[in-house]
Amino acid sequence: MSxxxxxxxxLLALVPYLLARPGVPxxxxxxxxxxxxERLRKDLNLLWLCxxxxxxxxxxxxxxxxxxxxxxxxxxxxxxPLRLTVDEALALVVALRTLAETPGLAEPEPVLRALAKxxxxxxxxxxxxxxxxxxxxxDDQVLPVVREALEKKRALRLRYWTAGRDEITxxxxxxxxxxxxxxQPYLEAWCRRAEGVRMFHLGRVQEVQLLDEPAxxxxxxxxxxLSQGLFQPDELDTVVTLALxxxxxxxxxxxxxxxxxxxGDGRQVVTLRTQGTAWVRRLALSLGTRGRVLAPAELAEQVxxxxxxxxxxxxxx
Amino acid sequence: MAAKKTERLLNLVICLxxxxxxxxxxxxxxxxxxxETGNExxxxxxxxxxxxxxxxxxxxxxxxxxSHWDDEVGYRIARRDYQLPELVLEPDEAAALGLAARxxxxxxxxxxxxxxxxxxxxxxxxxxxxATGLEPRIGASEPAFEAVLAAATHGRRLRFRYRTAGRxxxxxxxVEPWGVVSWRGRWYLVGHDLVRxxxxxxxxxxxVGDVKAEGPDGAVAKPEGVDxxxxxxxxxxxxxxxxxxxxxxxxxxxxxxRRSATSVTPDEPGWEVVELGFSDTERFADRITGYGADAVxxxxxxxxESVVRRLTALATR
Numbered sequence: 137m138s139x140x141x142x143x144x145x146x147l148l149a150l151v152p153y154l155l156a157r158p159g160v161p162x163x164x165x166x167x168x169x170x171x172x173x174e175r176l177r178k179d180l181n182l183l184w185l186c187x188x189x190x191x192x193x194x195x196x197x198x199x200x201x202x203x204x205x206x207x208x209x210x211x212x213x214x215x216x217p218l219r220l221t222v223d224e225a226l227a228l229v230v231a232l233r234t235l236a237e238t239p240g241l242a243e244p245e246p247v248l249r250a251l252a253k254x255x256x257x258x259x260x261x262x263x264x265x266x267x268x269x270x271x272x273x274x275d276d277q278v279l280p281v282v283r284e285a286l287e288k289k290r291a292l293r294l295r296y297w298t299a300g301r302d303e304i305t306x307x308x309x310x311x312x313x314x315x316x317x318x319x320q321p322y323l324e325a326w327c328r329r330a331e332g333v334r335m336f337h338l339g340r341v342q343e344v345q346l347l348d349e350p351a352x353x354x355x356x357x358x359x360x361x362l363s364q365g366l367f368q369p370d371e372l373d374t375v376v377t378l379a380l381x382x383x384x385x386x387x388x389x390x391x392x393x394x395x396x397x398x399x400g401d402g403r404q405v406v407t408l409r410t411q412g413t414a415w416v417r418r419l420a421l422s423l424g425t426r427g428r429v430l431a432p433a434e435l436a437e438q439v440x441x442x443x444x445x446x447x448x449x450x451x452x453x
Numbered sequence: 454m455a456a457k458k459t460e461r462l463l464n465l466v467i468c469l470x471x472x473x474x475x476x477x478x479x480x481x482x483x484x485x486x487x488x489e490t491g492n493e494x495x496x497x498x499x500x501x502x503x504x505x506x507x508x509x510x511x512x513x514x515x516x517x518x519x520s521h522w523d524d525e526v527g528y529r530i531a532r533r534d535y536q537l538p539e540l541v542l543e544p545d546e547a548a549a550l551g552l553a554a555r556x557x558x559x560x561x562x563x564x565x566x567x568x569x570x571x572x573x574x575x576x577x578x579x580x581x582x583x584a585t586g587l588e589p590r591i592g593a594s595e596p597a598f599e600a601v602l603a604a605a606t607h608g609r610r611l612r613f614r615y616r617t618a619g620r621x622x623x624x625x626x627x628v629e630p631w632g633v634v635s636w637r638g639r640w641y642l643v644g645h646d647l648v649r650x651x652x653x654x655x656x657x658x659x660x661v662g663d664v665k666a667e668g669p670d671g672a673v674a675k676p677e678g679v680d681x682x683x684x685x686x687x688x689x690x691x692x693x694x695x696x697x698x699x700x701x702x703x704x705x706x707x708x709x710x711r712r713s714a715t716s717v718t719p720d721e722p723g724w725e726v727v728e729l730g731f732s733d734t735e736r737f738a739d740r741i742t743g744y745g746a747d748a749v750x751x752x753x754x755x756x757x758e759s760v761v762r763r764l765t766a767l768a769t770r
Contacts, residue, residue, distance in 0.1 A: 143459045144462050144463060147459065148463070149572050151575075153571075153575040156575070156577050182463075186460055186464050187467060188467060189464075189468050189485065214466065216537055217571075218537065219511060219534070219535065220537065221565070221568075222606060223561065223565040224568055224572070226562070227557060227562045228553065228566065234553070234589075234591070235589075242587075246546050246548070247549040249543070249546050249549075256538070257538045257539075266632070267631065267632035267633065268602070269682045270556075270591055270635040271635060287586075299709070302706050302707065302747070303705065303708075311586065313587070319591075319635060319637045321589070362590070382621075389639075400621070401621045417745070419743065421745055421767065422740060423739070424742060424766060424767060425766050443763075443767035445745065448746070450760070
């Protein structure tokens with residue numbers, strides 16, 4: 137973090153930051169800039185050596201320390217932050233546009249106002265942002281109710297389709313947070329029926345009702361780290377091995393596989409972990425001859441029996 | 454040493470911001486501490502590198518001469534080009550920006566957001582970190598993402614090797630990038646394929662190995678009227694339905710079929726008949742086969758035969 141490409145932009149932002157906040161505590165400034173206090177001290181020791189040509193006392197950036205506070209009194213011309221770069225403008229503008237374009241995720245009006253102001257301030261640096269688009273699938277019915285429940289800390293009643301078992305159940309949940317994965321919104325909530333934390337895909341919510349009772353998740357619910365994806369493997373999961381023909385290569389793109397072995401000519405052997413195997417049976421059926429369950433053997437047999445039963449149904453209708 | 458260099462660059466910025474006249478290289482050498490040592494050639498090299506670094510950081514160095522009969526090139530920084538324009542956000546706008554700023558989960562956009570927020574904070578804008586329970590996130594795990602994003606936003610041509618699903622070997626691609634799109638959690642590159650002489654959509658996860666950008670910035674422009682997202686949707690999703698099927702479904706199952714059905718009518722006890730649209734018979738047959746004995750295609754006949762063929766192959770292996 138001490139390279140010029142990190143330090144100089146920080147210093148150029150630090151000067152106007154301090155100028156606008158006389159007497160700011162060390163700890164606050166360090167936290168705002170995401171650096172240690174020691175790093176901040178080094179930055180400040182460098183700053184007051186800098187200034188206008190000549191470097192006479194009145195030409196230098198002036199900083200005073202009093203107790204734990206910092207006061208910068210002369211910025212020597214760097215009193216405003218540097219403009220946003222193309223990458224910075226892109227990051228903010230595309231993120232705001234994504235919020236504005238996703239129904240139900242945020243109140244659109246303040247997002248659009250913030251977007252207009254940021255675009256105006258960024259100027260031409262905001263132009264390349266039109267080359268990046270992000271789709272998050274929102275909706276006008278379920279998402280606003282979930283957001284309201286989170287804001288007001290109230291419980292929700294959900295009528296929910298569990299895709300893995302292809303069944304619909306009613307449950308009361310205590311919302312924890314709204315997250316997205318693969319561009320789809322999910323509610324992480326304490327499910328009173330299952331007595332555990334569950335992820336609810338909002339696209340599978342058939343009906344949602346905001347309850348009057350407060351959300352009351354158990355106090356000791358751990359906060360999960362979702363940076364590696366929503367579905368993390370578990371020791372208790374079944375390990376499934378699938379052989380995939382070229383026409384089924386999308387499977388390894390689509391599902392989080394533990395291992396993917398390329399056999400050449402586009403054929404693959406993949407392993408994945410799952411709690412329930414009902415969905416794997418359906419996947420194997422829909423793949424037909426382009427896929428085959430190699431293990432567990434019982435699962436392969438179940439798929440064969442599923443196909444036999446379905447075939448029988450066609451004989452009668 | 455890094456600190457010395459940061460100090461020199463900061464002094465250079467202050468010096469060039471303070472001058473209205475263009476300063477010659479010699480005047481800069483006399484005015485800015487850090488340039489005095491070494492011979493002329495070493496100084497020139499150092500100054501060239503410093504200019505390059507400042508430009509990378511987005512510092513707008515202006516070159517020109519002070520009068521028509523003065524042909525020596527000089528440098529200055531115009532204050533209006535350097536500084537972030539006035540920007541004031543209402544509390545609800547700042548909250549929207551705070552939510553947007555948490556969207557990016559991975560490099561390089563997460564880093565660019567961080568440095569953008571530092572500049573805004575220096576301009577007096579506080580974005581609440583907010584424990585609102587809203588955590589929409591967009592990741593980018595594709596190794597090619599950073600290079601493709603940079604080329605697309607800076608308008609540079611790309612060369613890469615690409616794996617097409619179902620084809621045995623990777624192919625070389627040469628593309629003028631128009632933009633990148635995140636759709637259902639995957640990143641796509643949209644552009645003009647120079648070999649095939651046609652617009653193409655590429656999935657970033659299928660890019661193999663390194664991506665090479667060529668040519669100067671701004672060489673590739675996104676044509677007027679190109680809808681990036683629409684191109685990706687056409688590529689990634691099924692086409693609009695063109696045929697109608699009648700499917701007998703077991704009560705309490707096949708919820709996903711029921712959702713896309715245009716009608717659901719009761720049949721024998723424990724069964725309903727749904728009508729739904731589809732475009733591609735083989736893909737439709739894949740989907741229905743997945744439901745096993747819970748879904749039986751009644752019409753059209755070719756879809757029914759297609760499912761039976763799949764089931765027969767599965768049941769007899």
